[in-house]
Amino acid sequence: MYKFDVIVVGGGPSGTCAAIAAARNGARTLLIERYGFLGGMGTAALVGPWMTFHDEAGNQVIQGLGQEIVERLQELGGSPGHVRDTTGYVHTVTPFDAELAKMVYLDLCLESGVELLLHTWVTAAIMEGRCIKGVQVWNKAERQELYADVVIDATGDGDVAAFAGAEFQVGRSSDGLTQPMSLMFVLGNVDLGRVRQYMREHPNEFYEKTHFDLLEGEHLSVNGFYTLLRRAKERGELHLDRDMVLFFQTARPDQVTVNMTRATKIDATDAWQLTKAEIALRRQMMELWRFFQKEIPGFEQTYIVTSGPQAGVRESRRIVGDYVLQASDIVEGVEFPDTISRNAYPIDIHAPDGQGVQTINLQAQSYCLPYRVLLPKGIEGLLVVGRCISCTHETLAAVRTQPSVMALGQAGGTAAALAVQAGQSPREISIEDLQRRLRSQNVLI
Numbered sequence: 234m235y236k237f238d239v240i241v242v243g244g245g246p247s248g249t250c251a252a253i254a255a256a257r258n259g260a261r262t263l264l265i266e267r268y269g270f271l272g273g274m275g276t277a278a279l280v281g282p283w284m285t286f287h288d289e290a291g292n293q294v295i296q297g298l299g300q301e302i303v304e305r306l307q308e309l310g311g312s313p314g315h316v317r318d319t320t321g322y323v324h325t326v327t328p329f330d331a332e333l334a335k336m337v338y339l340d341l342c343l344e345s346g347v348e349l350l351l352h353t354w355v356t357a358a359i360m361e362g363r364c365i366k367g368v369q370v371w372n373k374a375e376r377q378e379l380y381a382d383v384v385i386d387a388t389g390d391g392d393v394a395a396f397a398g399a400e401f402q403v404g405r406s407s408d409g410l411t412q413p414m415s416l417m418f419v420l421g422n423v424d425l426g427r428v429r430q431y432m433r434e435h436p437n438e439f440y441e442k443t444h445f446d447l448l449e450g451e452h453l454s455v456n457g458f459y460t461l462l463r464r465a466k467e468r469g470e471l472h473l474d475r476d477m478v479l480f481f482q483t484a485r486p487d488q489v490t491v492n493m494t495r496a497t498k499i500d501a502t503d504a505w506q507l508t509k510a511e512i513a514l515r516r517q518m519m520e521l522w523r524f525f526q527k528e529i530p531g532f533e534q535t536y537i538v539t540s541g542p543q544a545g546v547r548e549s550r551r552i553v554g555d556y557v558l559q560a561s562d563i564v565e566g567v568e569f570p571d572t573i574s575r576n577a578y579p580i581d582i583h584a585p586d587g588q589g590v591q592t593i594n595l596q597a598q599s600y601c602l603p604y605r606v607l608l609p610k611g612i613e614g615l616l617v618v619g620r621c622i623s624c625t626h627e628t629l630a631a632v633r634t635q636p637s638v639m640a641l642g643q644a645g646g647t648a649a650a651l652a653v654q655a656g657q658s659p660r661e662i663s664i665e666d667l668q669r670r671l672r673s674q675n676v677l678i
């Protein structure tokens with residue numbers, strides 16, 4: 234029988250950090266991932282830049298493993314580190330090279346003693362009453378049962394929690410619709426000098442908070458070109474629910490990642506609907522590339538470097554945990570006794586049924602995430618980290634970004650190791666011990 238202390242399902246930013254943290258804290262840890270590489274949406278859907286490690290005033294609110302990953306990437310030349318966000322939406326963004334990020338995630342796992350099982354899907358939970366004992370997996374060779382004292386669901390979609398019979402919610406409360414999916418793609422051979430020039434000459438065509446004073450020298454993030462986009466849509470050349478051109482310079486000097494395609498009203502846990510979305514999004518990408526070449530100064534000679542191996546999923550299942558994090562908790566910056574991480578990204582809801590983005594800014598500098606949102610109500614032995622934690626549709630729109638889920642993963646992995654060492658269920662561990670351990674590992678609480 235294959236038995237581990239901790240099994241983490243899903244090698245995205247949250248799951249990779251959970252596995253590293255569990256292993257570093259002494260647990261024999263297995264990380265299971267369906268792809269042949271780690272990084273989740275950041276590498277499998279090319280979602281970037283990391284947004285954000287800082288609050289609006291420029292104070293760093295996420296450190297720990299997330300910061301370690303950034304520094305390792307910088308050493309490899311795979312990230313410039315934290316740079317100002319020239320769109321003005323947040324204080325900093327952290328561009329990263331997806332290929333080198335795959336390597337850094339892998340190196341950190343192996344150096345920490347994490348055992349890996351790639352190319353493997355988790356297809357069921359092994360239950361003893363309401364307690365999870367392990368997972369069933371499927372890969373090319375076989376179906377297998379793998380056991381652990383604690384299982385961490387880091388699938389983004391809450392697959393394991395759903396298999397275990399945990400209660401979950403999907404989408405907004407009014408109609409269950411989720412944020413749209415997007416296929417990200419990278420354009421190469423961009424003349425960013427010409428983009429900057431156009432921006433200086435047409436300031437009214439860009440997001441109102443754009444830092445025109447920072448255009449020189451900073452990594453470029455752009456939100457605008459409103460009229461050019463609107464006219465192309467009016468001419469029937471573009472078929473997408475987007476009212477802004479949005480792109481971010483990657484870690485490379487002449488490449489940008491474009492965040493513009495949109496598939497709405499898709500259930501990301503239904504493969505038939507996912508297929509429909511992938512087809513529509515790939516068509517949108519081709520239309521957009523032509524639009525960029527024809528209309529956007531500096532993009533005339535561009536080519537598609539790569540697109541996400543899969544379209545990015547912003548939202549699917551959210552478990553119902555011991556506490557459901559509310560929008561007011563984060564907007565007002567409510568302090569919790571069981572805080573395990575902080576974040577400062579605002580509520581950023583891409584319209585589930587059309588174009589536009591609704592932003593709800595924070596009244597506080599930053600906000601807290603409590604341990605209880607990782608604990609699915611009524612299930613023992615299971616922790617949930619990342620995008621599928623217990624929160625509302627609005628709250629998810631703030632806590633889902635990658636630096637935030639890295640911190641949640643580190644907390645979940647550390648909690649799992651503590652539970653194993655104490656012979657307790659994750660629900661029973663000492664919060665003071667967990668917080669002490671996290672602080673000693675550079676986590677800001």
Ligand SMILES: Cc1cc2nc3c(=O)[nH]c(=O)nc-3n(C[C@H](O)[C@H](O)[C@H](O)COP(=O)(O)OP(=O)(O)OC[C@H]3O[C@@H](n4cnc5c(N)ncnc54)[C@H](O)[C@@H]3O)c2cc1C
Pocket residue numbers: 242243244245246247248265266267268271272273274275277278280281282283284285353354355356387388389390392414415416417492544545546547618619620621633634635636638
């Ligand atoms: C279009 C888009 C734009 C975004 N923009 C940004 C941005 O600019 N900056 C930012 O920081 N964040 C951004 N985000 C958010 C962020 O990328 C995700 O919320 C984040 O990656 C979630 O991390 P996670 O670890 O919870 O899940 P994921 O990144 O989804 O990782 C889950 C992992 O689990 C694996 N998995 C899933 N199910 C199974 C299974 N049953 N068995 C085995 N393996 C499984 C997957 O293959 C994947 O590797 C964006 C997201 C999208 C979709």
